[in-house]
Amino acid sequence: MPVPTIDRRALLGSASLALVGTGSAIQPAQAAPEPKGEARAEPKAVPPEVTRILARYIVGARYADLPEAVRREGTRTVLNWVGVAIGGSHHETLDVAVSALKPFSGPPQAGLFGRPERFDIMNAAFLNGVASHIFDYDDTHLKTVIHPAGPVASAILAYAEMHPVSGADFLNALVLGVETECRIGNAVYPNHYDVGWHITGTAGVFGAAAATGKLMGLSEQQMVWALGLAASQPVGLRESFGSMNKSFNPGRAASNGLFAAILASKNYTSSDGMIEAKRGWANTISTKQDYREITEGLGTRYEAALNTYKPFACGIVMHPAIDAAVQLRNENHLVPDAIERVDMKVHPLVLELTGKTAPRTGLEGKFSITHAVAVALVEGAGGERQFSDRAVNDPVIVALRARVKPVVDPAIRPEQVELTVVLKDGRSLPRRIEHAIGSVERPMSDAALETKFTDLAEGILPDDQVRRVMGLCWRIAELADAGEVARAGVQA
Amino acid sequence: MPVPTIDRRALLGSASLALVGTGSAIQPAQAAPEPKGEARAEPKAVPPEVTRILARYIVGARYADLPEAVRREGTRTVLNWVGVAIGGSHHETLDVAVSALKPFSGPPQAGLFGRPERFDIMNAAFLNGVASHIFDYDDTHLKTVIHPAGPVASAILAYAEMHPVSGADFLNALVLGVETECRIGNAVYPNHYDVGWHITGTAGVFGAAAATGKLMGLSEQQMVWALGLAASQPVGLRESFGSMNKSFNPGRAASNGLFAAILASKNYTSSDGMIEAKRGWANTISTKQDYREITEGLGTRYEAALNTYKPFACGIVMHPAIDAAVQLRNENHLVPDAIERVDMKVHPLVLELTGKTAPRTGLEGKFSITHAVAVALVEGAGGERQFSDRAVNDPVIVALRARVKPVVDPAIRPEQVELTVVLKDGRSLPRRIEHAIGSVERPMSDAALETKFTDLAEGILPDDQVRRVMGLCWRIAELADAGEVARAGVQA
Numbered sequence: 001m002p003v004p005t006i007d008r009r010a011l012l013g014s015a016s017l018a019l020v021g022t023g024s025a026i027q028p029a030q031a032a033p034e035p036k037g038e039a040r041a042e043p044k045a046v047p048p049e050v051t052r053i054l055a056r057y058i059v060g061a062r063y064a065d066l067p068e069a070v071r072r073e074g075t076r077t078v079l080n081w082v083g084v085a086i087g088g089s090h091h092e093t094l095d096v097a098v099s100a101l102k103p104f105s106g107p108p109q110a111g112l113f114g115r116p117e118r119f120d121i122m123n124a125a126f127l128n129g130v131a132s133h134i135f136d137y138d139d140t141h142l143k144t145v146i147h148p149a150g151p152v153a154s155a156i157l158a159y160a161e162m163h164p165v166s167g168a169d170f171l172n173a174l175v176l177g178v179e180t181e182c183r184i185g186n187a188v189y190p191n192h193y194d195v196g197w198h199i200t201g202t203a204g205v206f207g208a209a210a211a212t213g214k215l216m217g218l219s220e221q222q223m224v225w226a227l228g229l230a231a232s233q234p235v236g237l238r239e240s241f242g243s244m245n246k247s248f249n250p251g252r253a254a255s256n257g258l259f260a261a262i263l264a265s266k267n268y269t270s271s272d273g274m275i276e277a278k279r280g281w282a283n284t285i286s287t288k289q290d291y292r293e294i295t296e297g298l299g300t301r302y303e304a305a306l307n308t309y310k311p312f313a314c315g316i317v318m319h320p321a322i323d324a325a326v327q328l329r330n331e332n333h334l335v336p337d338a339i340e341r342v343d344m345k346v347h348p349l350v351l352e353l354t355g356k357t358a359p360r361t362g363l364e365g366k367f368s369i370t371h372a373v374a375v376a377l378v379e380g381a382g383g384e385r386q387f388s389d390r391a392v393n394d395p396v397i398v399a400l401r402a403r404v405k406p407v408v409d410p411a412i413r414p415e416q417v418e419l420t421v422v423l424k425d426g427r428s429l430p431r432r433i434e435h436a437i438g439s440v441e442r443p444m445s446d447a448a449l450e451t452k453f454t455d456l457a458e459g460i461l462p463d464d465q466v467r468r469v470m471g472l473c474w475r476i477a478e479l480a481d482a483g484e485v486a487r488a489g490v491q492a
Numbered sequence: 493m494p495v496p497t498i499d500r501r502a503l504l505g506s507a508s509l510a511l512v513g514t515g516s517a518i519q520p521a522q523a524a525p526e527p528k529g530e531a532r533a534e535p536k537a538v539p540p541e542v543t544r545i546l547a548r549y550i551v552g553a554r555y556a557d558l559p560e561a562v563r564r565e566g567t568r569t570v571l572n573w574v575g576v577a578i579g580g581s582h583h584e585t586l587d588v589a590v591s592a593l594k595p596f597s598g599p600p601q602a603g604l605f606g607r608p609e610r611f612d613i614m615n616a617a618f619l620n621g622v623a624s625h626i627f628d629y630d631d632t633h634l635k636t637v638i639h640p641a642g643p644v645a646s647a648i649l650a651y652a653e654m655h656p657v658s659g660a661d662f663l664n665a666l667v668l669g670v671e672t673e674c675r676i677g678n679a680v681y682p683n684h685y686d687v688g689w690h691i692t693g694t695a696g697v698f699g700a701a702a703a704t705g706k707l708m709g710l711s712e713q714q715m716v717w718a719l720g721l722a723a724s725q726p727v728g729l730r731e732s733f734g735s736m737n738k739s740f741n742p743g744r745a746a747s748n749g750l751f752a753a754i755l756a757s758k759n760y761t762s763s764d765g766m767i768e769a770k771r772g773w774a775n776t777i778s779t780k781q782d783y784r785e786i787t788e789g790l791g792t793r794y795e796a797a798l799n800t801y802k803p804f805a806c807g808i809v810m811h812p813a814i815d816a817a818v819q820l821r822n823e824n825h826l827v828p829d830a831i832e833r834v835d836m837k838v839h840p841l842v843l844e845l846t847g848k849t850a851p852r853t854g855l856e857g858k859f860s861i862t863h864a865v866a867v868a869l870v871e872g873a874g875g876e877r878q879f880s881d882r883a884v885n886d887p888v889i890v891a892l893r894a895r896v897k898p899v900v901d902p903a904i905r906p907e908q909v910e911l912t913v914v915l916k917d918g919r920s921l922p923r924r925i926e927h928a929i930g931s932v933e934r935p936m937s938d939a940a941l942e943t944k945f946t947d948l949a950e951g952i953l954p955d956d957q958v959r960r961v962m963g964l965c966w967r968i969a970e971l972a973d974a975g976e977v978a979r980a981g982v983q984a
Contacts, residue, residue, distance in 0.1 A: 237773060270735050
């Protein structure tokens with residue numbers, strides 16, 4: 001599969017690049033200055049009909065209008081998501097969830113990637129959403145750290161198994177769902193994330209509702225209600241990171257969004273301005289609201305074109321450091337015994353999110369920057385095997401990680417790192433990363449995505465089935481029935 | 493059924509009466525002063541293991557230890573909840589939800605009050621939870637404006653239909669669920685509610701998880717996880733008030749809490765401190781955290797003993813005014829034409845929540861203090877019939893409501909009102925209410941609860957069935973199988 005060269009930044013307008021300050025966008029020029037010392041300022045003016053503008057766009061947008069580059073990135077999003085969902089399908093997390101929910105499932109309407117069980121579409125959406133995030137290896141919208149596919153693709157593929165839709169309609173719905181969640185995320189990021197919300201679950205539920213509502217053919221008013229019912233069901237807190245609860249969040253966002261759209265499709269009502277009203281979502285859940293991020297440039301700039309895929313099976317904040325470690329190891333043929341210590345300058349978020357110094361399980365290892373660097377230096381990779389129980393308890397890696405010394409440097413941006421391997425022979429090997437592999441600036445190639453997919457599916461599905469599923473993903477836009485992807489990806 | 497005289501205030505300890513200021517309770521004396529002007533202060537110290545202390549209490553608490561007054565109030569809570577769930581069972585809101593969810597339901601594990609359909613227990617919990625709040629006529633914990641029964645009773649009764657439990661165990665679980673949600677609500681009220689959350693849905697999900705987890709026999713660690721998964725699924729924004737989305741919230745809190753407990757029962761993990769951790773629920777969702785409200789006096793003071801029931805089918809903030817209007821009408825044999833105008837001094841929340849001046853539907857009438865007072869003066873009641881489409885469009889009531897003049901008075905507490913009917917003959921009839929009928933201080937009698945129940949069930953279930961269901965509710969603690977209440981309350 002050839003890799004088209006796309007300037008994805010060219011698809012952006014100014015609003016998406018300008019992450020403006022706290023909620024001043026929609027306020028009139030004559031607004032009074034912010035009162036000092038208040039826990040939360042009241043909005044100064046009634047914002048435009050944000051929810052309705054968004055709903056109108058979703059209802060009207062057509063596949064034919066999608067730029068080619070957006071279609072391509074949507075296709076890559078599908079492929080990557082199917083791969084990680086298959087990869088997570090036999091993790092203990094999913095075994096537990098499947099056994100817990102089986103007695104309550106409705107008719108066998110939709111399948112699970114990599115498994116034989118079938119569930120009703122809401123439970124299937126939940127379970128595929130959980131599976132796709134278990135390894136923290138799914139796609140990332142870097143501006144918000146939203147993982148877009150989990151909530152959206154899990155919901156629409158389950159729906160598409162029950163109500164067949166064309167691949168073009170499926171891809172259009174996927175893009176619209178990703179637009180919805182990422183634009184809403186932009187409007188409240190970073191304040192909303194900083195305070196403790198897992199933004200993939202809180203914004204993701206809008207994406208799932210928008211995308212499934214699109215496939216259901218909701219009217220504009222029904223879409224307003226679907227978004228309102230989605231606003232009523234945010235999912236996830238950052239405190240849950242490091243437990244099964246983290247992958248719960250995109251899964252529950254998928255099923256909550258689907259639940260919202262199903263109810264709205266029968267005219268279960270909500271209020272009209274649930275995103276922007278005084279006691280609505282954005283004011284309740286965030287101290288920042290930049291509604292222009294939601295309403296401006298609809299149909300001309302695409303957040304969905306900015307989706308990225310992880311070469312490393314962990315949170316995006318650790319990728320620059322792993323990238324630097326792998327580069328230095330491979331270029332210098334490093335062996336652990338030769339390393340005196342590793343000095344690193346990192347963005348504050350790195351230690352806040354991944355500051356565990358003594359991980360005991362593979363899952364905890366994903367929240368340990370010292371483990372990630374140590375294992376990358378020893379094994380030259382950052383895949384799922386490097387975040388296994390085996391890896392975090394390997395004596396060589398354990399010994400090395402104690403010699404990894406991250407320090408916070410306010411001058412370092414989240415996408416950067418300065419890492420120096422100091423050798424016992426006295427040499428220093430510095431490496432500065434501006435953008436890690438897998439970023440918008442240095443995207444994974446189609447071939448690298450295929451390698452990641454086959455690595456994840458190995459041992460779960462036979463090789464020929466894996467190739468068939470990948471082929472269907474690449475051709476998603478041409479399929480008469482998008483549900484074919486789901487059926488092709490289950491375990492016999 | 494005789495009405496026992498209970499001093500419910502005597503069940504309270506000091507912590508529940510002292511609604512202390514913003515989150516200072518767990519901070520060490522030597523903590524630095526609050527930084528000025530920050531949107532949200534960081535917690536100064538690690539609080540005690542709030543989630544674990546609560547989980548340990550829930551897991552260990554026995555029916556035998558419940559004071560008699562708490563059992564009695566729990567029984568009244570069940571009776572009132574069953575009545576309002578039957579009453580709402582044929583509203584358009586429930587018709588829509590039932591038809592939307594039917595195609596996705598699992599096995600017919602549990603029934604719906606007042607209806608013939610059966611659903612899996614998660615959908616049944618949702619639907620009974622929605623039904624019980626449709627008329628805004630359910631029980632209220634006045635300190636937090638939480639409606640406790642909807643999330644909790646809907647979840648455990650559905651569960652009890654699938655896994656039979658004794659009435660005593662059911663009542664114990666109900667009380668523990670109500671304790672959990674109301675104590676967590678106390679910890680964050682009023683800030684959490686003020687900013688826009690519908691606290692019944694955000695705190696209620698904990699109650700549903702605690703109560704169903706208790707019936708499932710979760711271990712302490714599993715209960716910690718159930719509370720953590722509940723924390724990840726808050727439901728509801730105040731902006732949705734006046735639409736079907738409002739009754740969605742307690743219903744979804746019920747099914748979300750049940751979902752959390754089911755997963756936790758199979759060892760689906762969460763973090764250990766999801767309520768109190770830095771990036772946990774209370775810090776993320778509120779600017780106030782008073783953890784003593786959760787951890788102090790467990791097993792000695794009972795929020796469940798403070799539950800109240802509405803004599804009027806609308807939000808509690810309007811009750812003092814309706815009470816005053818009904819009293820003045822009945823004492824003075826008022827007729828609409830004799831009334832020049834009605835002057836009222838109300839707490840600010842009254843106009844904030846129920847300030848609609850031109851309601852077009854019965855549902856909107858519940859958010860119109862001017863309608864509520866007008867219809868109470870005309871018809872001498874505030875039941876569901878007074879909040880119908882018919883009532884809000886009655887020309888006599890419409891004309892009178894334009895002459896009802898509420899003004900905000902900061903000296904008036906939420907439970908008070910000063911209402912004066914000015915007659916065309918020049919007379920003024922003032923009435924000050926300190927505590928409305930239905931409050932903790934002036935509770936509805938058992939007989940009044942029965943009248944409310946029979947009014948709600950009229951036309952839905954036959955009279956003899958209504959009497960049988962009420963009898964089962966009064967005897968809930970003696971039943972060998974609590975599910976009998978559910979089976980007795982469905983439509984043949």
